[in-house]
Amino acid sequence: MIENHKPKIGVYVCHCGSNIAGTVNVDDVRKWAQEKLGPEGVVIARDYKFMCSSLGQELIEKDIKELGLERVVVAACSPHLHEKTFRTAAEKAGLNPYLTELVSIREQVSWVHTDKAIATEKAKSLVSGTVQRIAYNTPLEKQKVPINANTLVVGGGIAGIQAALEIANAGFHVYLVEREPSIGGHMAQFDKTFPTLDCSACILTPRMVEAGTHPNITLMTWSEVTNVSGFVGNFDVRILKKARYVNEDVCTGCGICTEKCPKKVIDTHYEAGLGYRKVVYTPFAQAVPRFPVIDRPNCTFFQKGTCKACEKFCPTNAIDFKQEDEFINITVGNIILATGYDLFDAGRVTNYGYGRLPNVFSSIEFERLSNSAGPTGGEITLRDGKTKPETVGIIHCVGSRDKNFNNYCSSICCMQSLKFAHIVRERTGADVYEFYIDMRTPMKAYDEFYQRVLDEGTLFVRGKVAEVTNAARYPHEKGKLIIHVEDTLVGKQRRIPVDMVILSNGMEPRHDAKQTGQTFGISCSSDGWYIERHPKLDPVSTMTEGIYIAGCATGPKDIPASVAQGAAAAARVLDKILQKEVEMEPIRASVIEENCSGCRICNSMCPFNAIAFIGDLKVSRVNPALCQGCGTCVAACPAGAITGTGFSNEQIFAQIDGLLMTV
């Protein structure tokens, strides 16, 4: 085809305002393409201020119709941004969309270079490469695959609950998987929520109950997703349902087992180490589901073989020590990850003495301390459980905005600290100092709350605390915790003795976020948060089709933002479900069977398990429904027997030739 007929190619160079034109001589690139690439088939080259505008698109459409263009090369931004725009425009004019290619001269040229002459040369090279390559592009047809209407939501915090409810209320089935014994997440541990100070449990538990009883939601707590395969519309998911040792079919949630269990352990999870729980337990009174769990490593029966108190007293014989972990396989069309955050370990900031000085508390400890269902019934006391503090220091940015730990702002800590100050003053009348670097109260009614706390008489000291110590230098400091800080408004060092210190520790990605990301095929930023498809315009999608993210899994967020993201992710999933089928990119690998030696190297390399070995023929074959066109097998095949549409050897070599052409 190439020998006897060079296809007619149109080259379009975009200025992108001054984004490209500021660094690349667009006019020069156009002229050069017109003159030097003419022998390669370029029949027209144009430049335009904004190619992506409707006028720019019309320009291309007109040329296709009037000049009979067979290929279109647009030198503009990254294909991530506008490949779809131009392919759609070409399609409208009757050209197969896969005969249009984008050359990134913005992200890969103008934004990363400063020397105009060199940048222009590079832009020409890139255009030349694509012009050479596109001659070998073949028309491709998109495949349509039906979408499974079920959805998997991972994480039962407020973001996950919201997402599950939205989808379930629209009439579609949701599997809500949570690894703890109850849904509710971090919000279930809090006492009050800022800035309205409404009770956290009161607004959360109705949602939990709704999620627990909804006919369209299958709730799977004490469960974890272990494996995901497939693609958008058809994900096969394997879920580990950990043994509860309680038969959920007969358990009524009466709580007699918990009451009779003779062993108490420190509850490091829900009570943040401040309280105790039994070995057979529900994390908190309003837990959903109401079934308890037996904590196997601590259970006397599992360790010593005797006890069985829970079994003896259970009125419905629901205790089942023989229960085993089981795997459940489900198929879903879309997945929402709302896996949340871990609290920064305040003990890592050793100069604040957390874990060493008894009266230094972490933020979550204070939440439990102030919670009326917490270990002290909501009394704010020192670690002895009795003494009321007379002065309290609250330290902001513990582990956040600190290059020793995390560079980012955890966004909720300022408001959380203000809430603490209000609660302390309301319940104990103690003097409260807040030590902040900057106050960040940007959302609705947040700054008003700050003003209110200021009016209540909380004292604010601007400066990063150097250390919290029990080493008194002066008599009035004896027996106190001394907060040593540079007051940057006064320009002096201060030592402020207090009875109690609350550290406002920030948020961190889940410790296993990276591993979870690998399971679902999405990636983390250098900080460890999941990366959105676009941080501004597509904040709940990921680069993997069919996988959405919501809540704190993508970065620190308060409750309203998490709820909004849960709902947004649900809307995206509903959009997909209602389309009933999904178009699959036709970029696929295929095996040239006469060249295949049957070595099976590609079988194990494929990350999507899309290649199977056909025993009768002794060759490997690619399943086009599973292939994602990643190209791993193309590169791995020792016989060169695998070729990828869009990435054939001819295309790659032609592109290299083009790139190396003297410009």
Added chain:
Amino acid sequence: MNKYIYYPGCSMEGSARAYAESLSQVAKILDMELATVRDWNCCGATEYLSINLIPAYSLIARNLAIAAGQVNGTNELMAPCSACYLNLEKADYYMAERPALGEKVNEALAAGGLHYKPGSLQIRHLVDVLVNDIGLDVIKSKVVRPLTGLRIAPYLGCMVPRPDYQHRWSDHEYPLELDDLMHVLGAEVIDFPLKTDCCGGHMSQIAPETAYELIRRLVSEADEYQADLMVTVCPMCQMNLDAYQGEANRFFGTKYQMPIVFFTQLMALAFGIDAKSAGFGLELVSAKKALARIGVEAPAPEPASPRRKPDGLPMPPHRRKKYASGREASDEKIAVAE
């Protein structure tokens, strides 16, 4: 046999003789071979680096170059003194980080026929070597006279765990290596909150009243915890806290008697060495009473020789006499920082 190239530093031959003597005992028992850097010279202490960088680094690098030439089965250079350790580490680090500096220093070294390639030595402090190489288990196995009942304030000082270029310490603000080491000797270790605070450094020479306050903080805190004695890993810390404790007492009108000893002295004691060979008796604030609590008889410090009367004619009154001696200033209340 653990082999190390050993950089003693000047204080080991003078003020910190107790450190040197006890270290040699401890090294013998722990089977450590210490090969002294041949013809070593001053590390520049805390002052020289702030005066003139190139000669200061050249001074230090001479030791590194000689030590690197002595590499024989080990490239680990160990220094017991915190200031020496930090200076050696600093020179090695900055010669690599700033190639221009490294070049200049090597130019200077070339005059003596020497050359140092940064990174060719591992520079370690004695505590780090004992805890991380020899290991607490081995140390524990050598204890024949546990220090049961002795309350110890472990004081590391500022220069060992910071800036810690090679990330050898568990933490920079609150490292627990020395605490753990004292624990395995059987001592009762207090959770000393000022373990990495400043001892005053050379402030005792240039602004004594500043040093007195820093000394007071450390000694009074150890006293508050009812420590019998304070252990240190640095000759300068030991010198400041021991030799200037009396001055600080006079300045503030306090009566602290806190013995300051080197950690190796207690190790030697726990390994069964007698108190005199472990270097006790060389300190100024006597550790005799403290050691008596665990049934160890220690020699009393030698009484200071009476001050010589000034020869010649009397001097006119000093213009800054008020600050020259703490005695007159002792009535003044110190300013509260707040």
